[in-house]
Amino acid sequence: MEVLLSIAIGVLTACGVFLILRSRTFPVLLGLTLLSYAVNLFLFASGRLRVDAPPLIRAGASYADPLPQALVLTAIVIGFGMTAYLAILALRALSESGADHVDTEQER
């Protein structure tokens, strides 16, 4: 499972970075979303991967570290809000300048 997760994080990060380096705002937005997925999985993994263990401490039973799960929840909420704002900003730039380039000077 560790291998699978690390490959997933790696692929997501690579795609995210590639898309962020594009010059139009929509791929950049998608890239940031993919990057935040990768980061969330990475944060989740920082509490170690445990199968069949709830994040609850009970006597005698094994449990998963609940803190990274809480951190991931926070990160998801924040990342979602930020991405939504960026989408609105990109739409506004599109309507104001007529182009969706990240650093549009004029229409290219």
Added chain:
Amino acid sequence: MNANAPILPILIPLLAALLQMISGHLRFQRAVGLLATALLVLVTGWLTLLADDGVLRVYALGDWPAPFGIVLVVDRLAAGMSLLTAVLGFLVLLYASAGFDERGVHFHPLFQFQLLGLLGAFLTGDLFNLFVFFEIMLLASYVLLAHGGGLARTRAGISYVVLNLVGSALFLIALGLIYGTLGTLNLADVARALALPGYDRSLARLAFALLIAVFALKAGLLPLSFWLPHTYTAAGAPVAALFAIMTKVGIVAILRVQAIALAPAMPDLLDNWLTTLALATVVFAALGALAAVRLRALVAWLVLLSAGTLLTTPAQASAEVSAAALYYLVQSTLAGAAFFLLAGLISEQRGKVADQFMAGPPLRATWLRIAFLVVATTAAALPPFSGFVGKVMLLTSMRDVEAGMAIWVVVLMSGFIVMATLARDGCYLIWKHKAASRPLTGDPVGWRRATATMLLIAAGPLLAIGARPLSDYSARTAAQLHAPGAYVTGVLAAGATPTGRGARP
């Protein structure tokens, strides 16, 4: 009351913002905002006086003890920085209340949220909570940057938001690595865990290098500073003035993490690269200032210059240098903000020419010329104002450090360039007029904007007159900052047994 004091600077802007969102009535929002920030100045001032006894005030949110719950930690640095934020926030809000806030919606609640994020970032003692407050600060700043509309602001906004989202992703990766290796995110507990054996040192090093890189992005260290000048140029005058403290958040975060966690455990992490890059930032900013074609861009480059100058200090890891850096930080923040507000006023009185450096109509309000002289003298670090005192203190404190000679040469040379630039550009703004042109008629400056600008500009002379008390306070602050042992025991003693790898599943 005293026990709950540390949470007040966070609660006041939060409640004010919520109250302002209930009613969209502008007069009501202004009154609430000004009242809240005035109260904030009083509370943070009181907190600063309280903190000066050198006792660490630890506020456990929800009464969960330190390594498990989130704590706010008030030491002299946190209290002093919140006072600076509150004073700046009050004056900038006074300026913005004179009409800038009408140019878009929700200015006032966002302004309070921005203050909330700034104050929280200074006060928190937990790294993940620092991330959350950074995000609050950034989210408010994204919208404030776009306030007033216009393509330039939207365009600057996109690159600013994208960069900071990538920065946030790196921040989270760093936090994940720190939690994965050390098993804790409380700064004091991190420092304690770093001193113990039994964790992956290379991973921890990587985590802290990433963390410093994220702070350096906020502070504008050279390869990560290309966003700063055009973002600050595009922002409206009051927003840019408030942003003047945002680079300082990164610098304070680097200073704190360096002094508390890195200095005892991995003192060589910042060696050889931070000072070099900071000096490169200073050169870059000085050349940028020289090439600026309008006053707001020039001030943005000067903010970057002061950030670069300040970034030479964390790698020195010395209390004397940090003390000088803190004085320099306070005065450069106020001078930068004053300059942005003044640029707004000057640009308004010059019609179409605005704040570009070319001959235009003469300024209607004559006091603006004297104000420009005072604030330019402060920003160029010429005597007799606080810029000079700050630079002398900084350079004196660094005469014996390893890179001292390089820092002296670069900082003094860039100071000379800035002086020449300001002299040249000031001539355009104040003296060069088209033949027989008359001052334009238009909106008067108004008492609110005049008071706010004058008070911020007066900080230059006042901080020079009151240099002794402030530098003494900075020295005590730096001494407290560079005693990581006291910080760690102070924070953790309030709680129960520390966490660690053994306590984890």
